[in-house]
Each structure stands twice: as C-alpha cells, then as structure tokens.
Amino acid sequence: MNHFALPGGAGLDLVRYPVDPRDRLRAWDASDEYLLQHLAAAEDPLDDLAGGDGRLVVLGDRWGALTTALAAYEPVQITDSFLAQRATAENLARNGRPADAVRLLSSRDEPPARVDVLLVRVPKSLALLEDQLLRLAPAVHAGTVVVGAGMVKEIHTSTLELFERVIGPTRTSLAQRKARLIFCTPDPEVLAARAADPWPQRYAFPSDVPGSGALLAGRTVTNHAGVFSAERLDIGTRFFLEHLPVPADGHHVVDLGCGNGVLGLAASLSAPRAELTFVDESFGAVASAEETFRANAAPGAEARFVVADGAGGLARGSVDLVLNNPPFHSYQASTDATAHRMFADAKRALRPGGELWVVGNRHLGYHVRLKRLFGNCRTVAGNPKFVILRAVRGD
Incomplete structure (x- = not known):
C-alpha cells in the first residue's frame, strides 16, 4: 500500500x-x-x-x-x-x-x-x-x-x-x-x-444562541480562508454552545480542533481567569482563533495558540477541560481516525477528574469509543442530528 x-x-x-x-x-x-x-x-x-x-x-x-x-x-x-x-x-x-x-x-x-x-x-x-x-x-x-x-x-x-x-x-x-x-x-x-484578497472574512455572532452563546452575541468572529463554516456559525457548534460547561477560574481549558475559536472564547468569557489553549492542525484556523480571541476576550484573559496534531504536545495531566468538535473527513475519505486520535490525546492531557466534552453527528457513535477509552461516557444533550458527550478521566 x-x-x-x-x-x-x-x-x-x-x-x-x-x-x-x-x-x-x-x-x-x-x-x-x-x-x-x-x-x-x-x-x-x-x-x-x-x-x-x-x-x-x-x-x-x-x-x-x-x-x-x-x-x-x-x-x-x-x-x-x-x-x-x-x-x-x-x-x-x-x-x-x-x-x-x-x-x-x-x-x-x-x-x-x-x-x-x-x-x-x-x-x-x-x-x-x-x-x-x-x-x-x-x-x-x-x-x-x-x-x-x-x-x-x-x-x-x-x-x-x-x-x-x-x-x-x-x-x-x-x-x-x-x-x-x-x-x-x-x-x-x-x-x-486581479481583485484584492477578500480573506480573512468576518461576521457578527448571532444574538439568538442561548447558553454560553449569549456571551458572544454581536461579537466579531474572524475566519481565514479554508476554516470550517467561515461565513456563519455551524449548527453543531451552535448546539454545543447551548450546553457548554462553565470552567472554574484557574482551570486549563483546551479548544481542540478549534477552528475559528468560538468554543474556547465562550469558555473564556464565562470564566475570564481560566487558562485557554487553542489547538488545530490548520494554520489558518489557529490564526482565526487568535484574532477572534484577541478582539473579544476579557482584559487579562490568557490563551495560547498551537498548530499541532491534536493535544499530543500538551503536558500529561495538565488540562482540566477539553472541548472538541472533531472532523470526520480526511479530504474525500470519511474516517473516524482523526476523532479517535483526538480522544486518546485528550485523555493523556487531562488530569484525573478532568473532562472531555465532544459534539458530533449522532450516527458516528463516538460514545462507544469514549466508553472504551475512558471507562465512562454520559450523554449531556442530543437532538435528531447531534449529540453532546462527556467523558471523565479516572485516577
């Protein structure tokens, strides 16, 4: 092969x-x-x-x-x-x-x-x-x-x-x-x-998203070319924001596969003293997340921006909460390999008691892999298309 x-x-x-x-x-x-x-x-x-x-x-x-x-x-x-x-x-x-x-x-x-x-x-x-x-x-x-x-x-x-x-x-x-x-x-x-380069593009975050999404209403979201759902908030992220956990002050939160960074930004706005890390394998995505965060974060809020393959580069046991909306396409091939690698990396980075929250299409069956990997998995919320899952790292 x-x-x-x-x-x-x-x-x-x-x-x-x-x-x-x-x-x-x-x-x-x-x-x-x-x-x-x-x-x-x-x-x-x-x-x-x-x-x-x-x-x-x-x-x-x-x-x-x-x-x-x-x-x-x-x-x-x-x-x-x-x-x-x-x-x-x-x-x-x-x-x-x-x-x-x-x-x-x-x-x-x-x-x-x-x-x-x-x-x-x-x-x-x-x-x-x-x-x-x-x-x-x-x-x-x-x-x-x-x-x-x-x-x-x-x-x-x-x-x-x-x-x-x-x-x-x-x-x-x-x-x-x-x-x-x-x-x-x-x-x-x-x-x-030739015309001027129209990228990056920006949109105002909608005002009708409940939960943590309400903290983002009207804020400017920056998207470099190629970033997923660059023109509007995607429905999976919208659903996740409605049920996003509020981290504790001082906790280390990772927006894994961050895209334009709205999940991590919402977590930071709900807990301004939390430490945020935005990770994506796309250079454009990380640049988008950084611009979105810098333009909207509370004064003094801290964040790192990392271009990497998942959370594998983060110190073992250094993270309290991982937020993940994983991709399930690798170019034209549908595959869950990327999501499964993200889950394993997240477990390695989480401290005992740390949590991985995942949103995904219901038909992908992520709960099976998470339960096998973490020994537990709870459904936080679901609708006909998406499900939000929570897995906790044990001792």
Missing part, C-alpha cells in the same frame, strides 16, 4: 502522518500520479530549476507525494496543514531525501518572491484556493508554468473560473483514472487586474 510508482520505473515509500500501520488509506491518489506523468512526458518545465531558489512551488500537497518526488528540484511546499508538513518531512526521510532539500511554508507565511513553476493540488476548499492563488499572484509572471491536479469530483466550473480570474486562460485535460489536470497560462493583464 505504501509503494508509489514514479514515471520511469522508480518508486517511493510514502505514508500519511501520523504513521499508523493499520491505516489503509494511501498517501497519494491518481491525480498525483497524473501530474508527475505529465511532467515526465512533457518538454520538461523543470529542467532549468535544479538550482532551487524557490522557483518551483508545490501548493496544497496533501501528504508530500509531489514534494518528495520532486525533491531534487528543491521545491517550496505551501500548505495550510500541519499534518501535511509532518508527512512531507517523514516521507523525505523515508526516501533518503535531505530535509533541507525542501522549504516548508504554511499558508500564513510570506510566499516566494518569484515562481517559475507552480503545481497546485486542488484543495477541497475553494476559498483556500482563492486566497493562496491571490497571495502567489505577485510572484507569477508570463513565463510561469501553472499546472493543477485533482480528482474529477474535486474540479468544478468554479475552480476553473477562479484560475482564469486570478491568473489567466485555463483549460483542463481529459480525465484519466478519474483524475484531471488544469493548465493555466498566466496573462499579465489578468494578473495586474
């Missing part, structure tokens, strides 16, 4: 991160293969890039397959995902590529000043693609080779229109194994006339 065949017969040993031998999901898909085959068959646009200098940019590489395969060209990888960065580092090491062959940049870092080849792995979020293309546009010139890749179900008319609006004329390849390539020709006039 780990062998990724390259054009010409060579191959790579690729894994997702964190490495789990039981994980049957591959660290690449047919669109990664299609893109590399195109580069190998075409009049090679990479021939002049062996010196590096950040002229080859790989945008949105999900698990480092493209970056590892092209490491000899010293690419710059830009991603919003901490896990993608860690997977890339892991895959470079597994395949004998030096770590310094690649520059790993986040979606919030300053992009390179010049890009000669731009390879785009189309993200699930059109907003994230818009933000990243607009941030890179000043570095693109008339001679830049721009090639995108994605599965057919990921590439829509709106995707192509976005490339055309920001960079220039765009066309697609024929589909191959349900994958498609995007070819975009930079047009200096289009590049010069």
Whole structure:
C-alpha cells in the first residue's frame, strides 16, 4: 500500500502522518500520479530549476507525494496543514531525501518572491484556493508554468473560473483514472487586474444562541480562508454552545480542533481567569482563533495558540477541560481516525477528574469509543442530528 510508482520505473515509500500501520488509506491518489506523468512526458518545465531558489512551488500537497518526488528540484511546499508538513518531512526521510532539500511554508507565511513553476493540488476548499492563488499572484509572471491536479469530483466550473480570474486562460485535460489536470497560462493583464484578497472574512455572532452563546452575541468572529463554516456559525457548534460547561477560574481549558475559536472564547468569557489553549492542525484556523480571541476576550484573559496534531504536545495531566468538535473527513475519505486520535490525546492531557466534552453527528457513535477509552461516557444533550458527550478521566 505504501509503494508509489514514479514515471520511469522508480518508486517511493510514502505514508500519511501520523504513521499508523493499520491505516489503509494511501498517501497519494491518481491525480498525483497524473501530474508527475505529465511532467515526465512533457518538454520538461523543470529542467532549468535544479538550482532551487524557490522557483518551483508545490501548493496544497496533501501528504508530500509531489514534494518528495520532486525533491531534487528543491521545491517550496505551501500548505495550510500541519499534518501535511509532518508527512512531507517523514516521507523525505523515508526516501533518503535531505530535509533541507525542501522549504516548508504554511499558508500564513510570506510566499516566494518569484515562481517559475507552480503545481497546485486542488484543495477541497475553494476559498483556500482563492486566497493562496491571490497571495502567489505577485510572484507569477508570463513565463510561469501553472499546472493543477485533482480528482474529477474535486474540479468544478468554479475552480476553473477562479484560475482564469486570478491568473489567466485555463483549460483542463481529459480525465484519466478519474483524475484531471488544469493548465493555466498566466496573462499579465489578468494578473495586474486581479481583485484584492477578500480573506480573512468576518461576521457578527448571532444574538439568538442561548447558553454560553449569549456571551458572544454581536461579537466579531474572524475566519481565514479554508476554516470550517467561515461565513456563519455551524449548527453543531451552535448546539454545543447551548450546553457548554462553565470552567472554574484557574482551570486549563483546551479548544481542540478549534477552528475559528468560538468554543474556547465562550469558555473564556464565562470564566475570564481560566487558562485557554487553542489547538488545530490548520494554520489558518489557529490564526482565526487568535484574532477572534484577541478582539473579544476579557482584559487579562490568557490563551495560547498551537498548530499541532491534536493535544499530543500538551503536558500529561495538565488540562482540566477539553472541548472538541472533531472532523470526520480526511479530504474525500470519511474516517473516524482523526476523532479517535483526538480522544486518546485528550485523555493523556487531562488530569484525573478532568473532562472531555465532544459534539458530533449522532450516527458516528463516538460514545462507544469514549466508553472504551475512558471507562465512562454520559450523554449531556442530543437532538435528531447531534449529540453532546462527556467523558471523565479516572485516577
């Protein structure tokens, strides 16, 4: 499952991160293969890039397959995902590529000043693609080779229109194994006339959310591109806020998978002397949570903002309360692996008597895993779609 065949017969040993031998999901898909085959068959646009200098940019590489395969060209990888960065580092090491062959940049870092080849792995979020293309546009010139890749179900008319609006004329390849390539020709006039980047965006928190949500009424919520439910409060978080526990002063509260940070902010407003930590694997999410918190927190309220894989980096037994609205998609694959990893990390970080509160879709059955892991799980509240669960760490 780990062998990724390259054009010409060579191959790579690729894994997702964190490495789990039981994980049957591959660290690449047919669109990664299609893109590399195109580069190998075409009049090679990479021939002049062996010196590096950040002229080859790989945008949105999900698990480092493209970056590892092209490491000899010293690419710059830009991603919003901490896990993608860690997977890339892991895959470079597994395949004998030096770590310094690649520059790993986040979606919030300053992009390179010049890009000669731009390879785009189309993200699930059109907003994230818009933000990243607009941030890179000043570095693109008339001679830049721009090639995108994605599965057919990921590439829509709106995707192509976005490339055309920001960079220039765009066309697609024929589909191959349900994958498609995007070819975009930079047009200096289009590049010069591009609109300003609309991200981050902000909205006023609604005034009709009871419970802890009432503390947020009218406050400004900041959302960087790609953050879940960036335009409005999502219904799962709304339900969670109606039943959110009030932490004790001085307690350490973690908003795990924080998104734009409204859960942690509500906890802080209800207990201003509590210590908050916001954690997410998305660089944009953590930036959103920090801006939301700084704009709305009570004077003197304390918080840390951490880009990481779950709560694994927090000291064992250092946390009193974990609030978690876990994702259940990994790109196009539905999986509960991320949620289960979050639950295990939360238990490790909680002190004896500390609590994990989780909101999730009712059909996901999180109570089974929580009861097995913690030895207990209580349903706090439920409606036809969502359930809120509470698990307490024992001694």
